[in-house]
Amino acid sequence: MKSVAALMAEKVVCLVEEDRPDARRLANGHALLRTLAVGVCGTDREIAAFTYGSAPAGTDRLVLGHEALAEVVQTGEGMVRLRPGDLVVPTVRRPCARIECPACRVGHQDFCGTGEFVERGICGAGGFMTELFVEEERYLVPVPPAIGELGVLVEPLSVVAKAFAQLDASLTRLPWEDDGPRGLVLGAGPIGALAAMGLVANGYRAVVYSREPDDGDRALFVRSVGADYVSSESTDVPGLVRRHGRFDVIIEAVGVPEFAFKTLPALAANGAFILTGIPAPRPAIDFDACGLMRDFVLQNQLMFGTVNAGRKAYEEAVRMLEQFLILFPDAARRVIGRRIALDEAPALLRAAGGGEKTVIHIAEAGTATRGEALRAAG
Ligand code: BGC
Ligand code: ZN
Numbered sequence: 001m002k003s004v005a006a007l008m009a010e011k012v013v014c015l016v017e018e019d020r021p022d023a024r025r026l027a028n029g030h031a032l033l034r035t036l037a038v039g040v041c042g043t044d045r046e047i048a049a050f051t052y053g054s055a056p057a058g059t060d061r062l063v064l065g066h067e068a069l070a071e072v073v074q075t076g077e078g079m080v081r082l083r084p085g086d087l088v089v090p091t092v093r094r095p096c097a098r099i100e101c102p103a104c105r106v107g108h109q110d111f112c113g114t115g116e117f118v119e120r121g122i123c124g125a126g127g128f129m130t131e132l133f134v135e136e137e138r139y140l141v142p143v144p145p146a147i148g149e150l151g152v153l154v155e156p157l158s159v160v161a162k163a164f165a166q167l168d169a170s171l172t173r174l175p176w177e178d179d180g181p182r183g184l185v186l187g188a189g190p191i192g193a194l195a196a197m198g199l200v201a202n203g204y205r206a207v208v209y210s211r212e213p214d215d216g217d218r219a220l221f222v223r224s225v226g227a228d229y230v231s232s233e234s235t236d237v238p239g240l241v242r243r244h245g246r247f248d249v250i251i252e253a254v255g256v257p258e259f260a261f262k263t264l265p266a267l268a269a270n271g272a273f274i275l276t277g278i279p280a281p282r283p284a285i286d287f288d289a290c291g292l293m294r295d296f297v298l299q300n301q302l303m304f305g306t307v308n309a310g311r312k313a314y315e316e317a318v319r320m321l322e323q324f325l326i327l328f329p330d331a332a333r334r335v336i337g338r339r340i341a342l343d344e345a346p347a348l349l350r351a352a353g354g355g356e357k358t359v360i361h362i363a364e365a366g367t368a369t370r371g372e373a374l375r376a377a378g
Contacts, residue, residue, distance in 0.1 A: 003130035004345045004360075006047055009060040013048045013346045018063070021134045026076030029137050033088065035128050035362045037152040039067035039336075040348060041190070042255070043122060043278070048349035051280055054123045064349070065129030066092045066121035067155040069143065071365055079137055087147075087365065088140040089154040089318075090128060093119045093308050107138075110162065110308040119308070129345060129360060141314040147321050152359050153194070153335055157317035158309035160195045160251075163274050164202070165313060166306055167249060170272055184209055184240075184247040184266060187254035188218040188229070190357040191276060193335055195251045196227040197324050207244050209263065210254075218355075225328045232259070241266050248272070255279045261287050269299040276306055 003018045023032045044064055047053035055062040072086045082088065095104035096116035103111035121127020143151040183199040185192045188210035199206035206227035212218040219229035230240050246268035252260045255277025267273050295301060309317070324332040337356025340348055345360050 001131045002342060003063045006062045006064055008055050011050055013349050018130055021132050023074050028076055028078040030076045030134055031072050031082055032074040033070040033133050033135060034073050035068055035070050035130060036365055037069045037149060037362060038065040038129050038360045039152045040358045042353055044349055045353050056124055063126035063130050064121050065127035067152060068128035069151040082137055087143040087151055089143055089151055090135050091139045091314055093117050108310050110310045143318055150321055154314060154317045156190055157194050157320055158314045159276060160198050161316040161320060162309040162313040163276060163306045164198060167272055170302055174270055180205060181248040184250045186252045186260060188212055189355045190335055192253040195253055196222055197225050200226045201323055201327055209240060225331045237263050237266055252277055258285055264292060267301055271301050273303040
């Protein structure tokens with residue numbers, strides 16, 4: 001059975017033969033799963049460059065892959081909902097073991113306060129760029145067959161769904177209706193595209209601000225879902241505000257602080273600035289902290305970061321995908337820009353990210369027959 005692994009000690013990313021999980025001894029509430037597809041993002045490339053992530057304790061090998069779509073092959077005792085053949089998306093983060101972490105103790109490990117959580121395919125636990133894996137039912141989110149391959153977008157979309165849920169919670173501080181709220185998305189990569197679709201679907205007038213040209217493919221994509229596109233190469237932030245006004249919410253999806261903080265003057269009074277990108281550590285930058293503090297206080301503004309997602313956000317992401325398939329069927333399918341085979345993954349992970357969502361195709365759905373399950377067991 002093949003997996004794509006980063007070998008920490010030797011600093012290589014390669015295909016390795018892994019042992020098959022032993023399906024004869026599936027623990028209570030666990031399932032054997034076949035990975036159908038795995039998405040690749042900047043986090044995977046950073047792990048492949050050995051600047052992020054960690055191997056499971058006591059090992060020096062990390063199986064990559066955290067954005068997966070899988071099929072249930074076999075279920076252990078005590079399965080409540082899942083049956084062989086069901087499509088699922090595994091969540092990424094597993095709780096820390098500390099009783100003093102109230103978030104992890106109630107299943108909200110995306111808010112873990114100790115930092116001792118593990119994330120499958122990222123830090124401390126093997127991921128899903130592999131043919132078969134075992135997981136507990138509570139970490140598997142069902143995906144309707146109609147969503148099919150697009151289910152591989154559920155994990156990145158769960159990050160957006162969590163951001164929206166946090167935004168909704170923050171909006172309880174403004175107990176009035178805002179008709180025609182305006183949203184700005186920074187960055188036109190996969191998360192930016194999904195966030196723009198989410199804003200449009202939620203009734204926002206949405207604009208995407210990114211460095212790609214005003215007449216490029218990204219701009220066309222963004223306009224096709226009913227959002228506006230403005231290139232940061234041709235329009236500066238004052239120009240953006242002159243054209244579109246200020247924004248009630250800004251969703252940052254690039255991870256470049258110079259770009260993000262430059263757009264703060266585009267945030268409206270009472271607005272929320274949401275950070276989702278994770279820049280690699282580097283030296284401090286010059287930045288108008290006085291202006292930020294003045295504006296945030298004098299205009300009741302709010303800034304928060306959001307990482308990972310809980311089960312509810314995954315379920316919401318599934319619902320959002322169903323909605324996107326009705327509202328913008330072509331665009332929803334075009335979020336996946338490229339499909340490759342497992343063998344091509346090591347090279348892809350070492351190459352610079354092109355910005356489009358690349359998906360590693362691993363198996364066809366519908367192969368989780370009883371025969372397969374038995375072969376996996378033997
Ligand atoms: C993943 C999250 C994860 C984060 C930090 C992101 O790429 O989508 O699930 O929590 O990286 O490791
Ligand atoms: Zn990711």
